[in-house]
Amino acid sequence: MDPISLQSPFNPTQGINPIKAESITPGEAQASFKAALSNALSEVNTMQNESSKKTEDLALGKPVELHDVMITGQKASVSLQATIEVRNKVVEAYQEIMRMQV
Structure with missing residues (x-):
């Protein structure tokens, strides 16, 4: 909906x-x-875990493509940055509401 x-x-x-x-x-x-x-938040956590797993597999020499590791890492990074920005906006909105006089 x-x-x-x-x-x-x-x-x-x-x-x-x-x-x-x-x-x-x-x-x-x-x-x-x-x-x-x-x-x-669950999706961001999943992306972070997937990125960590692929990076670990690459470091251990398991058969994983370098470009897959880099793409997964960038997706996780971008989603985390977007989450941080949303959190910052929510905190700003809360602070603005708290400054309001009733």
């Missing part, structure tokens, strides 16, 4: 579908965010 979908990036009449906030409860939003975050 993807609430936002782009029909065509070049057609201004087909934009982003609006999200109907009244149809999602805060509990559902929290559960959805938690599941998405857990899934993303």
